[in-house]
Amino acid sequence: MLQGPFFIPMKRFSLLIILLAVLSCRKENTADNSLSPAYPDYFPAPVYQFNNNTVNKDRFELGKKLFFDPVLSLDSTISCAKCHAQVHAFADHNVSLSAGINGLLGTRNSPSITNMIWSPTFMWDGGVNHIEVFSVAPITNHVEMGESMLSVIRKLNNITAYRTAFKKAYNIDEITDQAMLRALTAYMSMIISAGSKYDEYRQGKTSLSASELDGLNLFRQKCAGCHSEPLFTDYSYKNNGLDSVFNDLGRETITTNSNDRGKFKVPSLRNVELTYPYMHDGRFWSLREVLDHYSNGIVISPSLDASLQHSIPMTIQEKERIIEFLKTLTDWNLVSDQMFNK
Ligand code: HEC
Ligand code: HEC
Numbered sequence: 001m002l003q004g005p006f007f008i009p010m011k012r013f014s015l016l017i018i019l020l021a022v023l024s025c026r027k028e029n030t031a032d033n034s035l036s037p038a039y040p041d042y043f044p045a046p047v048y049q050f051n052n053n054t055v056n057k058d059r060f061e062l063g064k065k066l067f068f069d070p071v072l073s074l075d076s077t078i079s080c081a082k083c084h085a086q087v088h089a090f091a092d093h094n095v096s097l098s099a100g101i102n103g104l105l106g107t108r109n110s111p112s113i114t115n116m117i118w119s120p121t122f123m124w125d126g127g128v129n130h131i132e133v134f135s136v137a138p139i140t141n142h143v144e145m146g147e148s149m150l151s152v153i154r155k156l157n158n159i160t161a162y163r164t165a166f167k168k169a170y171n172i173d174e175i176t177d178q179a180m181l182r183a184l185t186a187y188m189s190m191i192i193s194a195g196s197k198y199d200e201y202r203q204g205k206t207s208l209s210a211s212e213l214d215g216l217n218l219f220r221q222k223c224a225g226c227h228s229e230p231l232f233t234d235y236s237y238k239n240n241g242l243d244s245v246f247n248d249l250g251r252e253t254i255t256t257n258s259n260d261r262g263k264f265k266v267p268s269l270r271n272v273e274l275t276y277p278y279m280h281d282g283r284f285w286s287l288r289e290v291l292d293h294y295s296n297g298i299v300i301s302p303s304l305d306a307s308l309q310h311s312i313p314m315t316i317q318e319k320e321r322i323i324e325f326l327k328t329l330t331d332w333n334l335v336s337d338q339m340f341n342k
Pocket of ligand 1: 083139
């Protein structure tokens, strides 16, 4: 009989202890500066080695601040986030070519910048080979941000909040371009897309519908030769038959080898549902148009990939199934994760 009244307070007491333990853990976590990129075991090892730039919360937060700050552009109007928007999986909003400073248009479509730590090269033509130096390109590009590194660093050094943040993150009193580039890299390193339905399927947490599975199998037969799993690109340069006369020489711009004419970096198809329009010049607005291109629109030219010489025959139903599968690559967690917001 006595057990009841004793039992209840005991239970409450232990609940209180658990609650206190949880609260103190949370407190500990906020003080803890550690933060590291996490990815599933079927992903390869990242290419980026984080040498002298281990990610932590201070560095990530500083990189985020820079990523959203138009101070990096000549007239303080354009930030990285303007062309790489989280809601579009860090690609541009609904435009073939992005507008930079003074409304000037670039010549290429802004790609999604998820999973960059696996990319051995950057840009559609692979013109940059290290993520840490990458940001020099948009900052100094005359139509994108139109700034000089010297001037950006001078501006940042005049902002007390940045001085404090760089001191905390990199223990420096004077902001340097290297530290700024590393901070941007720390932010980008965390933009990992590995939370799609496809990933849950790979981890045995969910199943794909019959038509999604059908689409996956068709994709493996017809597309995975270049868009290989699990990152949905093999990072090679290919001519996928868009043109025979090239406004943009693609990879040839970098190698000066005419065999590379019209070859572009195979883009990842993760989040492809959100990253329209498609291709290096944003010429296609829907996935259906992309699939129609592969089945009926391949243009023959000397550097066309051998696997596309006879196009990729697909029925209407097969195209629909492939599109259904491609939509399982959308990572709704990533595009809504508050951690990446300002
Ligand atoms: C005016 C629009 C614009 C702005 C601003 C911009 N970008 Fe980009 N970004 C692009 C375009 C366009 C490309 C493709 C360039 C090319 O291939 O020539 C690109 C490519 C990239 C890539 C390479 C992606 C890949 O898969 O190769 C990264 C990384 C990137 N941008 C990061 C940034 C960062 C960091 C900033 C800010 C410092 C920034 N961008 C500012 C439009 C922009
Ligand atoms: C021979 C290699 C190759 C094969 C096979 C291939 N692709 Fe591509 N794909 C590319 C290249 C290269 C690009 C970028 C071309 C460009 O922009 O100039 C691309 C671009 C795309 C894009 C645009 C992505 C973006 O972000 O702009 C989509 C979507 C796409 N491919 C889907 C597919 C599908 C679906 C299949 C199978 C039916 C397929 N691809 C087969 C090489 C290939």
